[in-house]
Amino acid sequence: MSAMVWIILAGALATYLARIGGHLVLSRFERIHPRVEAGLNAVPAAVLTTLVAPVATTGGPVEWAALVVAGLVALRGSLSAMFLAGAVVLIVLRNLV
Amino acid sequence: MATAEPTSSKSDRMSEFLDGARHGMPVAVASLPFGLLFGALAVQNGMSVWEATLMSATVFAGASQMVGLELFGQTIAPWVIVLSIFAVNFRHVLYSAALGRRVPHWTPFQRAFGFFFLTDPQYAEGEKRAAGAHGLKFIWFMGMAAPIYLFWIVDAYIGATFGNLIPNPHALGLDFLLPIYFLGLVIDFRKRPLWLPVVGASAAASIAAYYLVGSPWHVSIGAAAGVLLAAVVTPANATAHRIEDAAE
Numbered sequence: 025m026s027a028m029v030w031i032i033l034a035g036a037l038a039t040y041l042a043r044i045g046g047h048l049v050l051s052r053f054e055r056i057h058p059r060v061e062a063g064l065n066a067v068p069a070a071v072l073t074t075l076v077a078p079v080a081t082t083g084g085p086v087e088w089a090a091l092v093v094a095g096l097v098a099l100r101g102s103l104s105a106m107f108l109a110g111a112v113v114l115i116v117l118r119n120l121v
Numbered sequence: 122m123a124t125a126e127p128t129s130s131k132s133d134r135m136s137e138f139l140d141g142a143r144h145g146m147p148v149a150v151a152s153l154p155f156g157l158l159f160g161a162l163a164v165q166n167g168m169s170v171w172e173a174t175l176m177s178a179t180v181f182a183g184a185s186q187m188v189g190l191e192l193f194g195q196t197i198a199p200w201v202i203v204l205s206i207f208a209v210n211f212r213h214v215l216y217s218a219a220l221g222r223r224v225p226h227w228t229p230f231q232r233a234f235g236f237f238f239l240t241d242p243q244y245a246e247g248e249k250r251a252a253g254a255h256g257l258k259f260i261w262f263m264g265m266a267a268p269i270y271l272f273w274i275v276d277a278y279i280g281a282t283f284g285n286l287i288p289n290p291h292a293l294g295l296d297f298l299l300p301i302y303f304l305g306l307v308i309d310f311r312k313r314p315l316w317l318p319v320v321g322a323s324a325a326a327s328i329a330a331y332y333l334v335g336s337p338w339h340v341s342i343g344a345a346a347g348v349l350l351a352a353v354v355t356p357a358n359a360t361a362h363r364i365e366d367a368a369e
Contacts (some may be wrong), residue, residue, distance in 0.1 A: 070347025
């Protein structure tokens with residue numbers, strides 16, 4: 025099997041461990057330490073931010089415009105609406121500029 | 122295998138399953154564009170159609186799969202990719218802990234099997250169902266999961282098949298759609314406590330690490346900065362929540 029397949033299967037196992045692990049491990053505790061909870065709550069936004077911020081610095085005006093429009097729509101609308109808005113701005117500007 | 126509801130008849134079980142499926146269908150339809158996009162981007166990032174389909178069938182988590190794609194494209198150590206996939210999906214630890222308490226009537230096998238399908242909407246609807254008069258039956262839970270899971274796999278296959286046919290990916294913005302998607306997810310979490318300081322710390326640390334240390338370390342360094350900040354500024358004597366409330 026290729027390296028890609030192994031990474032996919034390891035990623036699948038990691039995802040499954042998160043889904044079953046809370047039930048097997050975390051549920052033994054009645055309450056959760058506030059600092060642990062704050063840290064856990066911060067994980068998704070923290071990880072996802074690292075996938076946007078450095079890439080944004082390498083982009084040009086077209087990419088920045090797409091991110092700004094998508095960000096503004098995201099404050100009001102759904103994930104689908106914001107994604108569509110960002111994609112439209114990106115595609116239109118790339119084909120015009 | 123002992124069933125959780127030994128007295129229920131076959132038609133009762135069928136109607137439970139179908140009622141679950143009725144709750145799963147809207148989710149399956151709403152996630153369709155993202156499932157297709159995943160497939161298309163996967164082949165652009167060097168996966169085969171079958172690898173893309175395999176990933177949707179085994180990982181079954183939109184954000185985690187997109188993160189995996191983003192990192193596959195770069196020369197990043199496999200363990201960092203797996204860790205990032207895990208980290209993005211880590212919130213499921215809380216869902217799992219909370220929902221686990223709602224299903225003492227499920228057999229261990231049913232829990233081990235059912236929790237594979239624990240996506241965000243599955244958790245939200247499951248909690249609602251568990252709080253209602255019916256309780257959360259395994260057969261209902263699987264009825265909800267079935268259309269979501271099947272659609273997700275077919276989406277990836279179709280997206281990957283047609284992704285191969287796209288002549289000019291740059292003009293369609295395919296290289297920059299993932300950052301836009303991730304930005305949307307980041308903003309989706311804005312109701313969380315300490316969201317702005319966490320995002321600020323992670324953004325600053327990941328940009329600094331990107332230029333000073335280099336990729337792929339910007340992911341782990343940036344994420345650690347945000348998580349540590351959240352843990353440190355929270356008073357140690359703040360109210361300790363019950364697991365159920367923490368998963369909200």
